[in-house]
Amino acid sequence: MRRSVIPGFGLSLGITLLYLGAIVLLPLAALILKASDIGAAQLWAILSSPRTLAAIRLTLTMALVATLFNALYGTLLAWVLARYTFPGKRLLDALIDVPFALPTAVAGLALTALFSKSGWFGAPLDALGLQIVYTPLGIAIAMAFTSIPFVVRTVQPVIEDLGSDVEEASRSLGANDLQILSKIILPSIFPALLAGASLAFARSLGEFGAVIFIAGNQPMKTEIVALLAFIRLEEYDYPAAAAIASAMLVMAFVMLIITNAVQAWQLRYLGKSGT
Amino acid sequence: MTAKPSAPVKKDWMVTPVGAGPVTRCVVLGIVAVLTLFILVAPLAVILTSAFAQGVGVFLRNLGDPGTLHAMWLTTITALIAVPVNILFGLAAAWTVTKFEFPGRTLLIALIELPYSISPIVAGVAYLFVYGSQGLFGPLLEQLGIKVMFALPGIVLASMFVTAPFVARELIPLMQVQGTDEEEAAVTLGASGFATFLRVTLPNIRWAVLYGAILCNARVLGEFGAVSVVSGNVRGQTTTLPLQIELLYQDYNVAGAFAAATTLTAVALVTILLKLLLERLSGDERPLT
Numbered sequence: 001m002r003r004s005v006i007p008g009f010g011l012s013l014g015i016t017l018l019y020l021g022a023i024v025l026l027p028l029a030a031l032i033l034k035a036s037d038i039g040a041a042q043l044w045a046i047l048s049s050p051r052t053l054a055a056i057r058l059t060l061t062m063a064l065v066a067t068l069f070n071a072l073y074g075t076l077l078a079w080v081l082a083r084y085t086f087p088g089k090r091l092l093d094a095l096i097d098v099p100f101a102l103p104t105a106v107a108g109l110a111l112t113a114l115f116s117k118s119g120w121f122g123a124p125l126d127a128l129g130l131q132i133v134y135t136p137l138g139i140a141i142a143m144a145f146t147s148i149p150f151v152v153r154t155v156q157p158v159i160e161d162l163g164s165d166v167e168e169a170s171r172s173l174g175a176n177d178l179q180i181l182s183k184i185i186l187p188s189i190f191p192a193l194l195a196g197a198s199l200a201f202a203r204s205l206g207e208f209g210a211v212i213f214i215a216g217n218q219p220m221k222t223e224i225v226a227l228l229a230f231i232r233l234e235e236y237d238y239p240a241a242a243a244i245a246s247a248m249l250v251m252a253f254v255m256l257i258i259t260n261a262v263q264a265w266q267l268r269y270l271g272k273s274g275t
Numbered sequence: 276m277t278a279k280p281s282a283p284v285k286k287d288w289m290v291t292p293v294g295a296g297p298v299t300r301c302v303v304l305g306i307v308a309v310l311t312l313f314i315l316v317a318p319l320a321v322i323l324t325s326a327f328a329q330g331v332g333v334f335l336r337n338l339g340d341p342g343t344l345h346a347m348w349l350t351t352i353t354a355l356i357a358v359p360v361n362i363l364f365g366l367a368a369a370w371t372v373t374k375f376e377f378p379g380r381t382l383l384i385a386l387i388e389l390p391y392s393i394s395p396i397v398a399g400v401a402y403l404f405v406y407g408s409q410g411l412f413g414p415l416l417e418q419l420g421i422k423v424m425f426a427l428p429g430i431v432l433a434s435m436f437v438t439a440p441f442v443a444r445e446l447i448p449l450m451q452v453q454g455t456d457e458e459e460a461a462v463t464l465g466a467s468g469f470a471t472f473l474r475v476t477l478p479n480i481r482w483a484v485l486y487g488a489i490l491c492n493a494r495v496l497g498e499f500g501a502v503s504v505v506s507g508n509v510r511g512q513t514t515t516l517p518l519q520i521e522l523l524y525q526d527y528n529v530a531g532a533f534a535a536a537t538t539l540t541a542v543a544l545v546t547i548l549l550k551l552l553l554e555r556l557s558g559d560e561r562p563l564t
Binding site: 004005006007008009011012013015016019020023024025026027028030031033034073076077079080083084086090092094095096097098099101102103104105106107109110111113114119120121144145148164167177180181185202205206207208209212213226229230233238241242245248249252255256259 | 292293294295296299300303304306307310311313314315316317318319321322325363364367368370371374375376377383386387389390392393394395396397398400401402403404405409410411432435436439455458459462463467468471472493496497498499500503504517518520521524529532533536539540542543544546547548550551
């Protein structure tokens, strides 16, 4: 370690480690300890039960649907904020933060009211024969709402910093808008988009508050993994709760590794293209 | 969360940047406006209209419901404990990883950010295996007669878990950019460590600290998943405001649920307004992340 003249290393490191240890690492260790107590055979039995598998499949699929939607809508939002001037731009920029600032339970309540059969969106959709509340589509909508800012806030700075020299060069060589968009702009923002999308996907996997209001929570049909862990606890089935929560923890770690790899790639990519 | 509004990219040599044609512009802006109206504005509007649907009198009566009032009080107490502790932790953590170089520094930064990627439900379940009756310390705590789970301490601890990175992640990038020169100068001139922090470091990071604290506060007030596991949801005792919203909703008291939801919506809107304000104030420091 390089000696620093600044004092306080021991004290601040001590506080940091103590807090992290007591608040973050101790509970996670206890969870893993509990899950390892169960034994591989029973762990497998819990995780491969039809109800758990259905919940995992549903959570992954709907998180994917929500993330794909956010990749499109989020990129459009980022584009508009970075490239256009228009009245209400500051308001739009502030609105992006609503899903982060609004508690998930409030978001869930509001979305359920909007999409219920008598709601503003639910009534016309019901006339078309489309039901959102208590269906997997409702889950995707709740997940999409809570994770929009991740995509926007990752892509927006990249579009703002986009080097315009390449765009100008290709324009002078006779490229049209569509060619520039598909060959220059989209490849440049793709790493950032992927990074933002993986953050949004990770968040969607663990979302609870917003989803349980709108999902209807029917086993095998509209039950997400987080809810199943919660239900097992309420049934005092602690081994099952520990097993499902550990599986979610592993999924979170996998997503963390993927996100970090994508972000490292994005940084290298930005460095190479010289933007 | 990472960007701030900046001047539009408009280089004078670029006659027609992609998407700048009037038709494309109108179509793209139109799509974004309609989607935003449906996705981001409608939920806020439905909360307010539903809360006041039966008039202000009913709204106020719903807010004055003893269960809701108790939930507000419990939520406030939780924030009053969790937020200051997280500010202290955030300052200590950021000071450690930005003012010193030591082996394991990158790992420590990753650990600080860890709770951000873990589902609150997992955090709640994990806490149960520490302090619950089946947990590591559960039997010991029971003998001592200390109640952590299904009580205020559990709610505070779970809230601390989910918000642990909030202040630190605002400070770390900022303090990394600022470096250590000013502190080194102060210490060399004979200032004590505490005086250096108070007079040199803190003025440079005050808005970022405040911003982190405001975000942390909003999340503590609104935390649902982790708290719903550790609180046990005992009516009138351990229901925080977000849990109270769900209880009222399940009781088919939708107007009551929306009335309770307006208070949290107001906090969210104030949080966003303060963010905008702090972005202006911190203009001479560096944009907030």
